[in-house]
Amino acid sequence: MNKEQNNTETRPAPVSREALEKRIGEIYNDAVSWRRHLHRNPELSFREFETTRWIVEKLEAWGYEVHRPCETGCVAVLKGGRSEDNGAEKTIALRADIDALPIREEGEAKSEFLSENDGVAHCCGHDLHTANLLGTALLLSEQKNALSGNVILIFQAGEEVLPGGGRLLAETGILEELGVSEIYGLHTDPRHEPGRVAVKKGPMMASPYEFTVEIRGKGGHAAAPHQAADPIVIAAQVIMQLQTIVSRYTDPADAAVVTVSRIKAGTARNIIPETVVLEGTIRTFSEQQTKDIFRRIESICDHAAASAGGSAECELITGYPPVINHPETTEKFMNMAGDVLVPLEKPVMAGEDFSFYQKQIPGTFFFLGSGSDEADSRHSWHHPRYNVDERCLKTGMRVMASLVLQLDPEA
Ligand SMILES: [Zn+2]
Ligand SMILES: [Zn+2]
Known part of the structure; x- marks a missing residue:
């Protein structure tokens, strides 16, 4: 048996784009139900106790090692089955924020899953971000043996309120401790259709x-x-x-x-x-x-x-630093996104505490198109009727998982 055959036997082949797509189709309804569960049960910044408990339960069931460096939110680690092959392999972090806003929500489109916590609502899409990262977590856990590096999933508390949960988490030093080499995060965006992602190199958010x-x-x-x-x-x-x-x-x-x-x-x-x-x-x-x-x-x-x-x-x-997308991780992201990419010409003046991670390691923050004629999903962030076209979960899970699995459109 030559070396090549031996490798084929002991190392599972990385998943194909088609296989990933099929699996996303199978778990899509679950991801939608997770998003709706979170939407029904929103919690304010730094008080996401029940949300955290619910997330941790799922992650542990899927074999993740869960760290709790801050009071709410968590950091989950998946050790790739091929991590020992090469010490130089990358450890990629993916981040979602989990907090809701002090808004009394409105909207017939959300009538089946309106907030049950009066005066608090997911009107910034963080419920979608969390469900999307959970779906990605499930997909990646199933590919554990094919992963050549470790994966770190950050479910971050308190994005909406200064000093920012991203700052508190970054200051614990956990990214360095876990050897994170690059990081990616997303935000739903009503200006773009589901199925699209938008990004720019350099200054992206103020x-x-x-x-x-x-x-x-x-x-x-x-x-x-x-x-x-x-x-x-x-x-x-x-x-x-x-x-x-x-x-x-x-x-x-x-x-x-x-x-x-x-x-x-x-x-x-x-x-x-x-x-x-x-x-x-x-x-x-x-x-x-x-x-x-x-x-x-x-x-x-x-x-x-x-x-x-x-x-x-x-x-x-003191607020957040600007979101400045690193040229290398952004190039990788753009290549991977292929024809679903919308290149942005201008930054937006909204802020994001994802920037605290980018001060420590190269990273890219991108927008996930979530606005369409469906589901009353064109309202701006923080509007009481804010909603997302849930089909964006398919794109979100595909992009996030592909970044880790190193799948490009031609693969
Ligand atoms: Zn917001
Ligand atoms: Zn937000």
Whole structure:
């Protein structure tokens, strides 16, 4: 028996694209039912206790070794049957986020699986991400013996809330501990059809930071404004002047956003309040630019408040780094995706804490098309009617599994 024949006997052949496709067809209905179970039982960021328990139970049944480095969420390890062949084999990580949002959801399209946790809903598609990664977990566990490297599956808590579950998990050092060499993550995207994936090299999503401004004036009777220092009028000036930061002080070639998204002030129509609190977000692609913008916010607030006899205190809340897709992993992803790929020309200004992993290892984040005329699935992320066309699970599982199994369209 020559060496080649020996190899054929002891090493299972890697799965073919056709075999993978067939198996995806068989488990698709299960993946849909997992997504609907998660949708019915959403939990807020960092409180995903039942969600985690439910995920861990499945992973352990499929032979994964499960780690719990953070209070919620988990990291599952599948040791490839051919891992000993070559110490240089890659350890690939795939990541899904598992948290829901504080939204009271709406929508007839979801009537069979509406949230049973009042005021909490999966309106960002993380239920789909989790079900998709579970389906991928099942597919990969069945190919364990053919895998030449290890697979790490990250079910991450708290993507929606600063400081970000991705940051907390990355800071535990678990990626290094498990020897992860590349990482991939996805987000559903209502702008693209199911069956498509969209990606770009380099900057893909912005860095979201938050700010709070407390404007202090002098309260009094609404009928005697001359005896008060009205913080509401100061706030009105501040809000309008903040609009000049991007239009007048930012290089037009650099994308940036400053949005005031919350105003808290006042108790009654006949009272001038003591304070107004403004909250908002800054989006850029560099930490330096974010800091420059924040300094401009401070300057505008100080001057506007001082000129009206008040004062202002500004706080910058550290957010996520920008999602910057590594050229090598993104090239690999693009080659693997083949003709289902939609190359993106522009980044989006939404943020993602997947970026904390990319600060440690090469990685690619991509969008999974989930919007169509079916299932009322074209609403934007965080809309109460947000829903996905579940057929995107087939593409999601195929792409994620293929990245690990190293299947390209020609294979
Ligand atoms: Zn979201
Ligand atoms: Zn999301």
